[in-house]
Amino acid sequence: MRSPLLGSFLRWRHSRSVLQALFLSLAILVMVDGFWGPQLSPKNMAGVLPWVHWRGFVALALLLAGNLFCMACPFMLPRKLAKKLLPADRHWPKALRTKWLALFLLFLFLWAYEAYHLWASPLLTAWLALSYFVAAFVIDGFFRGATFCKHVCPIGQFHFVNSLASPLEIAVREPGVCATCRTRDCIVGRYEEPRGLDQGTEALRPHERGKLLQAGCELWLYQETKTGNMDCTFCMECIHACPHDNVGILTRAPARELWEDPQRAGVGRFSRRPDLAALALFLTFAAFLNAFGMVTPVYAVEAWMGRVMGTTSEPLVIGVLFLAGMILLPALLVGCVARCSASLSRSGRTIIQEATRYGYALVPLGFGMWVAHYLFHFLVGGLAIVPLTQEYLAFLGFSFPRAPSWAVGPLVPESWLLPLELIFLELGLLVSLVVAYRIAVREVGPGPRAVRAFAPWGLLALFLSVAGVWLLLQPMEMRGTFMGS
Numbered sequence: 001m002r003s004p005l006l007g008s009f010l011r012w013r014h015s016r017s018v019l020q021a022l023f024l025s026l027a028i029l030v031m032v033d034g035f036w037g038p039q040l041s042p043k044n045m046a047g048v049l050p051w052v053h054w055r056g057f058v059a060l061a062l063l064l065a066g067n068l069f070c071m072a073c074p075f076m077l078p079r080k081l082a083k084k085l086l087p088a089d090r091h092w093p094k095a096l097r098t099k100w101l102a103l104f105l106l107f108l109f110l111w112a113y114e115a116y117h118l119w120a121s122p123l124l125t126a127w128l129a130l131s132y133f134v135a136a137f138v139i140d141g142f143f144r145g146a147t148f149c150k151h152v153c154p155i156g157q158f159h160f161v162n163s164l165a166s167p168l169e170i171a172v173r174e175p176g177v178c179a180t181c182r183t184r185d186c187i188v189g190r191y192e193e194p195r196g197l198d199q200g201t202e203a204l205r206p207h208e209r210g211k212l213l214q215a216g217c218e219l220w221l222y223q224e225t226k227t228g229n230m231d232c233t234f235c236m237e238c239i240h241a242c243p244h245d246n247v248g249i250l251t252r253a254p255a256r257e258l259w260e261d262p263q264r265a266g267v268g269r270f271s272r273r274p275d276l277a278a279l280a281l282f283l284t285f286a287a288f289l290n291a292f293g294m295v296t297p298v299y300a301v302e303a304w305m306g307r308v309m310g311t312t313s314e315p316l317v318i319g320v321l322f323l324a325g326m327i328l329l330p331a332l333l334v335g336c337v338a339r340c341s342a343s344l345s346r347s348g349r350t351i352i353q354e355a356t357r358y359g360y361a362l363v364p365l366g367f368g369m370w371v372a373h374y375l376f377h378f379l380v381g382g383l384a385i386v387p388l389t390q391e392y393l394a395f396l397g398f399s400f401p402r403a404p405s406w407a408v409g410p411l412v413p414e415s416w417l418l419p420l421e422l423i424f425l426e427l428g429l430l431v432s433l434v435v436a437y438r439i440a441v442r443e444v445g446p447g448p449r450a451v452r453a454f455a456p457w458g459l460l461a462l463f464l465s466v467a468g469v470w471l472l473l474q475p476m477e478m479r480g481t482f483m484g485s
Ligand code: SF4
Pocket: 172, 177, 178, 179, 181, 182, 183, 184, 185, 186, 187, 223, 224, 241, 242, 243, 244, 245, 246, 247
């Protein structure tokens, strides 16, 4: 925030809107080409931009910075309009104020991607983008705050969980300043009537405080007790709202928040959130199953399952495969590991309590697998954007002296791809092992008991990493890449 150019841009009140407008233009481009362009996926913006470039940049942004894609999220622009046109005054039902609904939607999203070959269908991709805009508009038009981001959006949950291992977070610079702060604008917003707490601001309802000049955090993350990246969309409202310039985008030790367990504003303690732990574990196992859906052996497995189930319906077979591989098998594995860890360390905790405390340790490994997988597609197919843009401009009526050349190579030499993927996966394993051990030390103290509590989780991480190496050694489908000339 204090760097000369980037800092000035980020401190500008409309910087987020500019980024969102840029991404909104890209989303419109994707929808227009998806609905009306050629339906050959590698030759359509809807087949390439979301599935090759967006996912590659998401992986890079989370790895090198943080949740930058929620910051630039285009779905939030129409939502601003919804807040003006619709009442936006209802409270989200208490029973849904967890991550279970979002986890279910994330499962549906991953299943639909595979079952209906979204990467190969520009039309379905365009419909998906459009339905996303409609859902964000309707939900945030009727409910208070950023309900869609916090409780519904599957993509947001992916960013929230994986950004736990990112090197940047939005946080206060000087905790002492917050301790003496009278207005707490970062959470309540800045109004025309800026009265201190001692003058009764808290007693005033928002409409009594006059015009809202700057919103506070709509995800209910109060800066003084906010810890880490969970649920933070990097929207920067708190940065602009704080009258003391006490909030910034700060560097931190990546993944450290995974082993710490403070009371977090808007989130609570990780160890008391089985829904959050389930989301983190789900995303870890989904990283491996998602990659499994793209390697050659999956066809033999699907054919075998189809024969056993007596069906030729691919969505049904993939549904059962994903249910088993993303939910049932992980639940069984994690349950056994949690039981062993609790017995060996004599922690006296139940399986659910143990899994809720240690489950977050697998996030870096899952993230390593997502990065390896998404970067593979990006590095292989990233240059396709050049002929694709030419083709798109030709579709809009522009003419070029030469026809687009589709024979583009990968962004890095092919021999680099596998080593790079393995580095990300094994880096994830290393960090997961460190996190699991640090959790064990915090829970049962240093020494042999910590080693015994850690061992089952370490073995599970090792087992998953071996599975990941096997997956990366398999031939992977070149989705979104045109193989012709
Ligand atoms: S972040 Fe700023 S507005 Fe929020 S409590 Fe601290 S000083 Fe006050």
